[in-house]
Every structure is written in structure tokens, then in C-alpha cells.
Amino acid sequence: MSENLRIGIPSKGRLADLSKQLLQEGGLCFRRQDRSLFARVKDMPIDVTFLRTDDIPVLCSEGAIDLGITGGDLVAESGAELDTRLCLGVGNCRLAVCVPDSGDVRKPADLDGCRIATSFPRVTREYLAKHKTTAHTVDLTGSVEVMIALGVADAIVDLVETGSTLAANHLRILDEIGCYETVLVQNPNTPHTALADRIVRRVEGVVIARTYSLLEYNVPSEKLAEAEKITPGFNSPTVNRLEDDAWHSVRAMVKRGEIIDIMERLEELGATAILETAIANCRL
Numbered sequence: 001m002s003e004n005l006r007i008g009i010p011s012k013g014r015l016a017d018l019s020k021q022l023l024q025e026g027g028l029c030f031r032r033q034d035r036s037l038f039a040r041v042k043d044m045p046i047d048v049t050f051l052r053t054d055d056i057p058v059l060c061s062e063g064a065i066d067l068g069i070t071g072g073d074l075v076a077e078s079g080a081e082l083d084t085r086l087c088l089g090v091g092n093c094r095l096a097v098c099v100p101d102s103g104d105v106r107k108p109a110d111l112d113g114c115r116i117a118t119s120f121p122r123v124t125r126e127y128l129a130k131h132k133t134t135a136h137t138v139d140l141t142g143s144v145e146v147m148i149a150l151g152v153a154d155a156i157v158d159l160v161e162t163g164s165t166l167a168a169n170h171l172r173i174l175d176e177i178g179c180y181e182t183v184l185v186q187n188p189n190t191p192h193t194a195l196a197d198r199i200v201r202r203v204e205g206v207v208i209a210r211t212y213s214l215l216e217y218n219v220p221s222e223k224l225a226e227a228e229k230i231t232p233g234f235n236s237p238t239v240n241r242l243e244d245d246a247w248h249s250v251r252a253m254v255k256r257g258e259i260i261d262i263m264e265r266l267e268e269l270g271a272t273a274i275l276e277t278a279i280a281n282c283r284l
């Protein structure tokens, strides 16, 4: 067993840069040399190891790494026993049963006898068992969306993000199996629990900072209660009385994805000097 805590992150693909940034913004200073598998973290008993994203769940449950960043979909498919410590607010997708646009499959029971192409056989079989259908899986590692056109399958189970892959292949969603996002997982038996907790808190600070902005504005005192409903903050907004009794100033954390809509609603309410400030890091 390594003396150091090991964090496994994807070596390539869309999650590689994000994982590196989250750790580095959380104060873990490391540099990957060429295509090396390990990087030592400066001044901390931690090694970062660069792995295939889909191997991270099983390597974490087997104790090769103590913490790992990977897709929640891959954790579900692996069946590995892991503690999900944090959802990272990115990589949101749905795993769905999809059928041809023009077909007559209308409900899960209609899948009886069908061949279902998927790279998520474990989750798919659990779904099929739950719905007591006699469909069986055709297990593949990718490109499942073309398998119906190739005559290999009658339906597919695949990830859907924007839905453009489905549209391009004349498919529609029959049923959703689950929603997933990128997660930070932990081996439940890690001996490095205190250090793992510290890393989780650091990454959490970065994730919250990326997810929220700080919104400040002035609002007529008689509209304060309504404004607080629009910006309830993470826990509670900070409210101050202005020199002019007719006005209050409010400061609250707001989800970045909702900020424009909220600014418009506040403006309609009569708020002025509405300012958004990015949060670099935080502890809440």
C-alpha cells in the first residue's frame, strides 16, 4: 500500500483538463511530465495518477487509488462499492432507452424479444429485469447509435446530452434509466480519511465557486421581502440598510446559470446597481 494518498484522474478526454484544474485550483500543485502515470503533489503526501476514465471506479474500489474523478454513469455501470463524496456540477447526462422514431415501441413492455445495443450492459440488464422484459443486450464499447441502422439491434441504451446524436440517427427516447454527472469518489476503506476529507473540502470550495456568483444590488425597502425570495442565497442573503432609509442593499450567492434571469427579475422589481462578481474560491 502506498504511504501517500492517491488521487486518480482521467489521463485524456474532456474530463482530464477539468480534473486537473479542480485539483490545482484547490491548491494541489503538481505537473505531469510527458505521458507519465504519476505526479507528486508539492509539499503534500499525495500522488496524482492518470488513468482511463472508465477504469477509475474499479481501481478506486480495489484500493489502487483512494480518491477518483470520473463519470457517475461509469460508477453505476462498474457496480463498484464507492463513496460518492462530491458531485462536480459538470458532465450532466441522461442514460436512456432509445428506439427508432418511426417504430411502434411505445412502452418498456414493448421491448420483449428486442436486441438492445449498449455500452452499459449492467445498468441495462438491471432495467430490463425491473421491467420484466425478455429483451437481451448486445454489449459494445461505443458507437451504439448506428447499431439499429446496421441491423444489429432494435433499440439502444446510450447517454443523451443535447439530443443531437439521437436526432441525427432518427431515434427518440422511450424511457430514462438515470441521470448522472461527474463525481469525486472515495474508496470506503481508505486509510487516509483525514487527508481525503481535506481534499474533498478543497475541491468542494472550487466547485461551489464555479457554480455560484455573488450578486449585489440595492432595492427599495418595501420590495426587500420579494427580492429576498428571488435571491435566497446559499444559506441566507446579507442585508444592509442604506444611508437613505428608503433603500436596502442585498448580497447573495446565485447559481451562475440563473444569473441573467434573476437580474432581469430584480430590475423589474425596481432594484438598481445590480452587480455580479465571480467567486474565485470559498468555504461555506
Ligand code: PRP
Pocket (backbone or CB within 6 Å): 142, 143, 145, 158, 159, 160, 161, 162, 163, 164, 165, 166
Ligand atoms: C456520447 C453518447 C452519445 C452522445 C450523446 O458519446 O454515447 O453518442 O455523447 O450526446 P448528445 O445527446 O449531445 O448528442 P461521446 O461523445 O461521449 O463519445 P462515445 O461515443 O465515445 O461514447
